[in-house]
Amino acid sequence: MAPDTKTTTVTAAADSPFRNLLLFAGILLIAVNLRAALASVSPLLTPIGAALGLGPLGLTVLATIPVVCFAAxxxxxxxxxRRIGLEAAMMTVLVLLAAGLLIRVLGGAAALFAGTVMGGAAIAMGNVLLPGLVKRDFPTRVGLVTGCYTTVMTTIASVAAAVSVPVADATPFAWRGALGLWAVPAIVAAAVWAPQLAHGAHRLSHTPTSGAFRKLARSPLAWAVTMFMGLQSLGFYSILSWLPAILHAHGINPTMAGIMLSTTTLVAIPAALVTPSLATRSRDQRLLLASLLAIVSVGYVGLMLAPAAAPWVWVVFIGIGQGACFPLALTLMVLRTGGPAEAMALSAFSQMVGYAVSIAGPLGLGVIHTLSGHWWPSVAFLVILQAPTLGFGLAAARPRTIRF
Incomplete structure (x- = not known):
């Protein structure tokens, strides 16, 4: 049986202020690495394809691999x-990520795909572990800590998207240098996280109870959180993978397209910081959720109907809406659960199933574009999916709790 929140609070409070500060710094550095490796790739898909002889299908697979890893x-x-403890598991994530980011730039197409799989696997595990870590060690500051680490994720993703093409142009290693650069933050994060291997020895594990996934599979609330997570992720990874290509097809040069992709994450920074705190101040998050989906829908419709007329407007709307929906999904995983064990189990369940759903985004947009020869049908796919996203989201935002 999982320890309750009160026990968790006492356990977390037993740490010294310095250890808590070090733990918080470690969480933020982990967050640095959970999107940059992905956001840095899409602006470089064209030069990567040209250098390695990858056609549209190969590039679609490359863009889809991380999301497949998240689900699987x-x-x-x-x-x-459960086997090695939360702190050691997180260290494994960081080491695997650093290795994958190096491998993907040190060889040909096989190394690129192998390294992408390794990096995707590491990020998949990090995505699951972080909400449980926050619920366990910062139970009274869930909104603040979630807002901080999702803001860091958003900020670094923005930087990665913006600098990929300029760095590739400035270095003799071209796209390899631009992608290999992101192994450095993973190595730094591992170094800062290392003390947690000792400091975490006295912390409770909060491993989910046996049969947790079966219990969640029978919970309508768990499915609502899961599907909202999956459908909002579908939109995010679709834009992350294909927005530069969509903009380039409408006359925007690759460097500017990368900057505009960066803008979607840049404008999301304040939204990512504020949204978890807004969500935790109320028992019911339905109005907040509906407002965010309305914002992102305006951006999708504009990108579909008039992509060249006001691209910056559509980019800003998409960025604000998506940038707030992701931290809201993570916050709902914590708010809808009774303790750390349930939070970690729901995090794993919702990301396993949700990211399986989101695979239809990067893959679907690529296939629809290949078959139609146009981008507007691909974006129409995103517009249509806003209806079920709203339905599941409203169900997930109602004030109920999952307990084992």
């Missing part, structure tokens, strides 16, 4: 945490 490997994080 989310449960692995629970098994790994």
């Amino acid at each position: 490997l989310a449960p692995v994080s629970i098994m790994l945490q």
Whole structure:
């Protein structure tokens, strides 16, 4: 049986202020690495394809691999945490990520795909472990800590998207240098996280109870959180993978297209910081959720109907809406659960199933474009999916709790 929140609070409070500060710094550095490796790739898909002889299908697969990893490997994080502990599991994530980011730039197409799989696996596990870590060690500051680490994720993703093409143009290693650069933050994060291997020895594990996934599979609330997570992720990874290509097809040069992709994450920074705190101040998040989906829908419709007329407007609307929906999904995983064990289990379940749903985004947009020869049908796909996203989201935002 999982320890309750009160026990968790006492356990977390037993740490010294310095250890808590070090733990918080480690969480933020982990967050640095959970999107940059992905956001840095899409602006460089064209030069990568030209250098390695990858056609549209190969580039579509490359863009889809991380999301497949998120779906397939989310449960692995629970098994790994159960076997070696939460702190050691997170260190494994960082080491695997650094290795994958280096491998993907040190060889040909096979190395690129292998390294992308390794990096995707590491990020999948990190995505699952972080909400449980926050619920365990910062139970009274869930909104603040979630807002901080999602803001860091958003900020660094923005930087990665903006600098990919300029760095590739400035270095003799071209796209390899631009992608290999992101192994450095993973190595730094591992160094800062290392003390947690000792400091975490006295912390409770909060491993989910046996049969947790079966219990969640029978919960309509768990499915609502899961599908909202999956459908909002579908939109995010679709834009992350294909927005530069969509803009380039309408006359915007690759450097500017990368900057505009960066803008979608840049404008999301204040939204990512504020949204979890707004969500935790109320028992019911339905009005907040509906407002955010309305914002992102305006951006999708504009990108579909008039992409060249006001691209900056559509980019800003998409960025604000998506940038707030992701931290809201993470916050709902915590708010809708009774303790750390349930939070980690729901995190794994919702990301396993949700990211399986989101695979239809990067893959679907690529296939629809290949078959139609135009981008507007691909974006129409995103517009249509806003209806079920709203339905599941409203169900997830109602004030109910999952307990084992």
